Amino acid sequence: MINILFISLISFVNTLSLKQVLLAIDCGGQESFNSNEGYLYQDDQYFSGDSRVSDYTYNDVALAGISYTFNPRVYFTERHGNSFDYSIPINKNGQYTIILQFVELYFENEGERQFDVFVGTKKILNNLSIIDSKHQKGSAKEVFIYIEIKDDKVFYDNEECNKGFMNGKLKIGFRKGAADLPKIDGIVIVKGHNAGEEEKNYLIDNWEVMQEENRKKEAELKRAELEAQNMIVPDLVEEDQGEGFFSFLLSPIGIGIITFGLAVFAFLIFTGEKEEENNKKKNKKDKKDKKK
Template identity: 25%
Template sequence: MTSILIQKARPVLRGSLVFIIKMKSRDFIQWFTIFFVHFALTLDSIFLGDNIYYAVNCGGQEHTDLYGIHYQADPLRVGIASDFGSRLSIVRVDPHDAILYQTERYHTDDFSYTVPLPKDNGEYTLVLKFCEVYFQSSQQKVFDVLLNDEVVIAELDIFKEAEGVGIAYDRLLTFHVENGVLLYGGRRDSSGYIKITLAKGALDNPKINAFYIYRGPKTDIPPLQDILFDEETEEEQEEEELDGQADVRLRSEVSRFEDEPLVKDPYAEQDTSHMFIPFLIAFACFFPVLFCLCKL
């Protein structure tokens, strides 16, 4: 009897074992898929640190951003280092890297950063970082940017270009190095250095928040984040306005009903005693009819 039960149980046990193995296989496949996707996304992330020739957090301390770029503390002593922008939440940049746009160096006159020319030939990209943290309109701070004494950005108005205060703004300039000569815009400079000058204009003082020099084309540089929250904010504001209008209408309706006199009930003073007369007549006729029926 026992052997018969075992023989009958074997297929069931075998099927259960296969089911468990299949379940584990599916779990393993699911886990492996998640791991592979995560690994692919990790590989897809942008890392620029290995190709950075020079980087400075102007007016601030050293910092390593999300792309692996290590900015050294500002070595310049000319001008004024300021962290006035630290009271602002910078738009278009991850909060981790907001410090690059919150600190700055400005001066009441022209000032420059001088960097030795790279020895390796090739294409380079100069990334200049700006952010207006003080003025609330355009045409308040306007200045020129020069590369080796040649104007590369004329009459830069940060507020106008960034379209607001506390908004990150980058400018990318491409140049080449060929056997110790800097090539930019058809011009050749054999001075042996890169000189970035912020030149004072008629409106306020020149400034810069940060910059770096990257070995490679500007197409490798990730763009700043899009301002997506504006649409959401506008939708929320519209919803709040609609809710506010609905509340106003509701309150006006309630107040209107409260102010109006109560409607007098037309049946409140009506004499209802006559409604009982038919019942009394029926009740009075009931007993004679019953007596007659009993006589029959």
């Protein structure tokens, strides 16, 4: 069976690779699954603090489709609460990108939910609103945070994030801001700073065009799959006319036409023979009448 979400990736190549993704978490999710790029989203773990889980799998907006993403499943569940953290294990020094994944499935307007994001005690995002000029209710939003870990310390924008890296774990915090509660749908930790932010922006700006291209590719591949299963007769082309005609003759319609033709032919022969026999009898009778 064709995986429709995988087909969508034909027209959009993310720079993320399996080697780059260190860890991915489906926040609020109870089961692990593979993304369409091939890396693993783990079930929800490494969290602490005052939080709870919501599942929007059967939410009307979620069922209608999460825009700006080829991995909608990660946005069906969330973790939210007054104040909570994720302490994510990282074993080596180096540059990393934190990708925070959000979608708003409850509020309608920008600013109705605002919250802060920390690395350690350093505030990285202030009064973040998931809904903004480019993101509406039901559209996936990714925030890219570029950090560096060295000598058991984590740095953001060349400034140390105090208590951001302790006992081999990177601490990411979510705190209440100007409105409602903080939430998070997914966290991806990527090695290096080439995590696909430009490609994500391109996807958002060209989403409708890409969706139309994907629908066409999906229809083409579905048709190819049906043809491979002999569920439909492929369109005839000039070089395959002989093969197509032969296939038609072997089809139920072709066999029916042949059978009918043979029956008509047999009837005509039988009628002709009877007429000829009657003519012979008539000639014999005429000859006898003349002799008399």
